Amino acid sequence: MSFLLLFSITNVFAQKPVTGRILGKTDNQPVVGATVAVKGTRTAVQTDAEGQFSLNVPKDNSVLVISGIGFEKLELPVAGRSSLGDITLNTSTSALDEIVVTGYSAQKKKDITGSVAVVNVKDMKAIVTGSPEQMLQGQAAGVTIITSGAPGGPSNVFVRGVTSFGSTDPLYIIDGVPGGLHDLNANDIESLQVLKDAGAASIYGVRGSNGVIVITTKRGKAGRSTVSYDAYYGTQRPLGGNPFHLLNSQELANALWKADINSGTTPVSQQYGSGANPVLPDYITPGGAHEGDASVNPALYNVDYSKGPIYQITRANKQGTNWFQQLFRPADIQSHTLAMSGGSEKSTYYFSLGYFNQQGTLLETYLKRYDVKINTIFNVKKNIRVGENAYIFFKSNPQIGYFGENVINYDYREQPIIPVYDIKGNYAGSNGPELGNSPNPVAVQLRTANNRGYNWDIFGNVWGEVDFLKHFTIRTSFGGTIDNFYGYQYTYHTYENAENNGSNGFFEGGGYNSQWTWTNTLAYNNTWGMHSLKVLGGSEAINYYGRNVFGTRINYFTDDPSLQVLNAGSPTGQVNGSGARQATLSSYFGRVDYAYNDRYLLGATIRRDGASPFGPDKQYGVFPAFSAGWVISEENFMKDATFINYLKLRGSWGKMGSYANVPPSNSFTQYNSTPGNSNYDINGTSNSTAQGFYNSSIGSLVTGWEEDKLTNFGLDAVVLNKKLDLSIEYYQKKINGLLFQDQTSALVGGATVPNVNIGDVKNNGLDFSAVYHGTVNRDFKFNITGIVTSYKSEVVNIPGAGGYFESGNTRIGNFVRNAVGHPISAFYGYQVIGYFKDANDVAKSPTQADAAPGRFKYADLNHDGKITDSDRTFFGNPNPKFTYGLTLNATYKNFDATIVFYGSYGNDAINYTRYWTDFWASFQGNKSQNLLYNSWTPTNLSPKAPILENASTFSTNTVPNSFYKESASFFKCRSLIVGYTLPADLLRKVSVDRFRFYVQASNIFTITKYTGLDPEISGNTNAFGIDFGNYPNNQRQYLVGVSLTF
Incomplete structure (x- = not known):
């Protein structure tokens, strides 16, 4: 015991305290959060708010390694001193020495031979949203993101374009484990990288085909504990005015009269009378009634089916209901994150609590999320470390349906003469003569108020x-x-609609998805002389399993929310069921990186994957990749090129695969048993049945991997005394055996067909990024970051006689054809070349069904003198020619400002809302101002809509054509932030390290020619860019925020 005590005392006294203060050389200001480490040990601390530090060193000749974000690393000998005084760090205007987390390892940015985009997390968080993937928009070259304005709504994320008929989602790796970025608290993100080519991503094998986004969350650092609080609160403002450019009540009545006259009939209406001009009634139910009419009898009012026939009294809204402004309202948004971190030489910790609440501007839409993040690391011994990462969140996020018709469509389908409520305060609607068939959109949303959907992860x-x-x-x-x-949801028994007033009903369901990943690696890392070698080998096993259960009942005797449970409904017609899913992946992988003299770089990767969704002969695939880099600036012949600080040429080639579009049971033929579908009269009588089975899905044993071959060439440069960082890349990607459900003959029956390898696609493009670091003087600094992403995809092969398949279904057919020689999701139909001027024009033009003056004239592309299916053509492309982002940062003394721009050029959209608003015959909803005031007439030579008439025809609104196509290019100012950080000497008096407050405005303006709500239109990959009335993401936000550390 005495010996142990003496040894401990001796060891303690061997430690020598050393203090100092770290300052930035440019501004002579304290560097907060710099890391001061003892070289060759794991002893490290961080500087405080004054840039000061104190740590124990084991020897008088110890060397301190000092590093900080934005500064060059410094090695400083202690040389027996106890106080090192003021230590200055040079500003690092280049991120070449930045450590980048890639596939199962990390590298210095300057040593990377693959294509990796490093995202500035601070710039990324300038976008206000609850979904971090939306924050990536315009922040990484090669990444295209189409966002939704709905709280928690889905986004299309394309890494280097669209190269699949199904899912294009990249693989997200969070702290080494596959997961999802969608619900991660952005305040917990430390770094984010995008792996784009085979040289960087092929180590992830079949999961890396769509790119890999690697996220590292925050960790604690040795030194004193810190507490931080980040929060903002603000308001969101919906689009103002009349965004669909619709008519008011009198204008809509006038349009009816004009349509009848143009159609050769005498205007007569139960609502508006039969005079020379339409007269708005006082009541729309009973139809066309006026004050004092006997038909308006409040004593008969009834909206309860159980009490007799529906008799509703609704006053006409003669000024017109602006349904958009009734459905969308100003809404609040707030975010709060409280974090604590710290540690010692033995252990570090990071702990955070988060709360996010975004009320949607659309009624009864919101995202509420509570999250907890825990990260600990323990240095058990000098060479042994253990740790854990845990992220737990609970959220409620009701959805409306985003890639088709939804409640937003009812804004322009519900007539303006219909008010929101009737005379008794109940919902009004289209249940009256000549009022169309649209549901009341406000009623639809408010009736979802008691519906719930929860996730706990x-x-x-x-x-x-x-x-x-x-x-x-x-x-x-x-x-x-x-x-x-x-979740559960209740469907009310409606009374106010013209149709679909069905019975009430209740749905309840739940389940879980679980996935575990076990990864083991062995790494070798050595540097000798001018050689550097890194070798990594490993294995990985992934197991996925999920279950769900649900039940529905109808015909509830009351709509009382307290009785909305399954048992309260009628068992007649009930539906219930459950399901299970399982898939596994087993992998082995290896990587070698070699560098000679920091000048010549080589890399090689190989991975072997085996996946359970494929048949026995197709389960395994091997995916190699090779990359190389040449640091030209290190060559002797470059020494006189002093304006070039760094220049690297790199290239890569490799194979990857994908099975993202293959369900777990794809190789199995399955059978099901459902009453009414699989019961058989096998006993020879008319009333005795026995349960049988029917073929519910067809399996495929020949389906195999998508095989992707990727080639990449890149040039990285740092020039002008490290003020300008540049990177440009050219890539080509060829995908063979695309996985998708093939079109199958109806003879197969109702069975679900398998995903098979049905086509090939190629894709090439350019990525460009530039960062300029400017310093005007010690008080004024700025950064300018620009990125450009360009890609071009083309379908190379689709088996079958036609060499195509169609998608993008609407009420008038498919707007999208995926065909050989054209991009994925290209728009297809008849090309409108103008309008028929008169009967003579009709007579001398190619034969066209329903041709008449004022209707569309289609192009006769095969010159056979008649318009047929053979004249349909490709007329639009939703893929942009390029997207671009521009971020400007500036600091002046304690003030800071950030402004973010984002744009897209060359992409088209199908404005499908015009089907409802620009043709009188497309149902009896509201119509556009163009239809009434700028439609075709014999004297209007430049119309924006065809003739206002009653007929639905081939030559107007019954087939897909180019009338619906619009340019969807845009330029947006996404965010403007102005902040102020209180002086350190003032904060020191109240023991606060840092206090910053800011104001922010988002979605300040959008410049576009597109006439819909928002030119950003998401959708399914093989049919995106079709606007059914998408939830707009150009609504302004105004916020105030604080960031506090103590």
């Missing part, structure tokens, strides 16, 4: 690693995710 991993034999590290990680979901 646990995500994370535990890991351990051991250094041994000097250059080796072995690591194991076990983690995954459990997603529990539950």
Whole structure:
């Protein structure tokens, strides 16, 4: 005991305290949060709000390694001193020494030979949203993101374009474990990288085909504990005015009269009379009634089916209901994150609590999320480390349906003469003569108020690693995710609609999805002389399993929310069921990186994957990749080129695969048993049945991997005394055996067909990024970041006689044809070349069904003198020619400002709302101002809509044609932030390290020619860019926020 005590005392006294203060050389201001480490040990601390530090060193000749974000690393000998005084760090205007987390490892940015986009997390968080993937828009070259304005709504994320008929979602790796970025608290993100080519992403094999986004969350650092609080609160303002450019009540009545006259009939209306001009009634139910009419009898009022026939009294809204402004309202948004971190030489920790609440501007839409993040690391010994990451969140996020018709469509389908409520305060609607058939959109949304949908997720991993034999590290990680979901919704028995007033009903369901991932790696890392070698080998096993259960009943005797449970409904016609899903992936992988003299770089990767969704002969695939880099600036012949600080040429080639579009049971033929579908009279009588089975899905044993071949060439440069960082890349991607459900003959029956390898696609493009670091003087600095993304996809092969398949279904047919020689999701139909001027024009033009003056004239592309299916053509492309982002940052003394722009050029959209608003015959909803005031007439030579008439015809509104196509190019100012940080000497008096407050405006303006709500139109990959009335993402936000550290 005495010996142990003496040894401990001796060891303590061997430690020598050293203090100092870190300052920036440019402005002579304290560097907060810089890391001061003892070289060759794991002893490290961080500087405080005054840039000061204190730590123990084991020897008088110890060397301190000092580093900070935005500064060059400095090694400083202690040389027996106890106080090092003021230490200045040079500003690092280049991020070449930045450590970038890639596939299962990390590299310095300057050593990377693959294509990796490093995202500035601070700039990314300038976008206000609850979905971090939307924050990536315009922040990474090669990444195209189409966003939705709905709280928690889906986004299309394309890494280097659209190269699949199904899912294009990239693989998200969070702290080494596959997961989802959608619900991560952005304040917990430390770094984010996008792996874009085979050289960087092929180590993830079949999961990396659509790109890989690698996220590292925040960790604690040795030193004193810190507490931070980040919050903002603001309001969101819906689009103002009349965004669909619709008519008011009198104008709509006038349009009816004009349509009848143009159609050769005498205007007569139960609502508006039969005079020379339409007269608005006082009541629309009873139809066309006026004050004092006997038909208006409040004593007969009834909206309860159980009490007799429906008799509703509704006053006409003669000024006109602006349904958009009734459905969309100003809404609040707020976010709060409280985080604590710290640690010692033995352990570090990071802990955060988050709350996000975004009320949607659309009634009864919102995202509420509560989250907890825990990250700990323990240095068990000098060479042994263990740790864990855990992220837990609970959210409620009702959805409206985004890629088709939804409640927003009812804004322009409900007539303006219909008010929101009738004389008794109940919902008004189209249940009257000549009022169309649209539901009341306000009623639809408000009736969802008691519906619920919940998700409760646990995500994370535990890991351990051991250094041994000097250059080796072995690591194991076990983690995954459990997603529990539950929800219920009640369908009310409506009375106010012209149709679909069905019975009430209730749905309730829930389940879970679970996935575990076990990864083991062995790494070798050694540098000798001018050689550097890194070798990594590993194995990975992934197991997915999910279950769900649901039940529905109808005919509830009351709509009382307290009785909305399954047992309260009628068992007659009930439906219930459950399901289960399972899939596994087993993999082995390896990587080698070699560098000679920091000048010549080589990399090689190989991965072997085996996946359960494929048949026995198709389950395994091998995916290699090779990359190389040449740091030209290190060559002797470049020494006189002093304006070039760094220049690297790199290239890569490799194979990857994909099975993202293959369901777990794809290789199995399945059978089901459902009453009414599989019961058989096998006993020879008319009233005895026995349960049988029917073929519910067809399996495929020949379906195999998508095989992707990727080639990439890149040039990275730092020039002008490290003020300008440049990167440009050209890539080509060829995808063979695209996985998708093939079109099958109706003879197959109702069975679900399998996903098979049905086509080939190629894609090429350019990525460009530039960052300029400017310093005007010690008080005024700025950064300018610009990115450009360009891609061009083309379908190379689709088996079958036609060489195409169609999608983008609407009420008038498919607007999209995916065909050989054209991009994915290209628009297809008849090309409108003008309007028939008169009967003579009709007579001398190619034969066209329903041709008449004022109707569309289609192009006769095969010159056979008649318009047929053979004259349909490709007339639009939703894929942009390029997208671009521009971020400007500036600081002046304690003030800071950030402004973010984003744009898209060359992309088209189908404005399908015009089907409802620009043709009188397309149902009896509201109509556009163009139809009444700028439609075709014999004297209007430049119409914006065809003749206002009653007929639905081939030559107007019954087939897809180019009338609906509009340019969807846009330029948006996404965000403007102005902040102020209180002086450190003032904060020191109240023991606060940092206090910053700011004001922010988002979606300040959108410049576009598109006439719909928002030119950003998401959708399914093989049919995006079709606007059914998307939830707009150009609504302004105004916020105030604070960031506090103590």
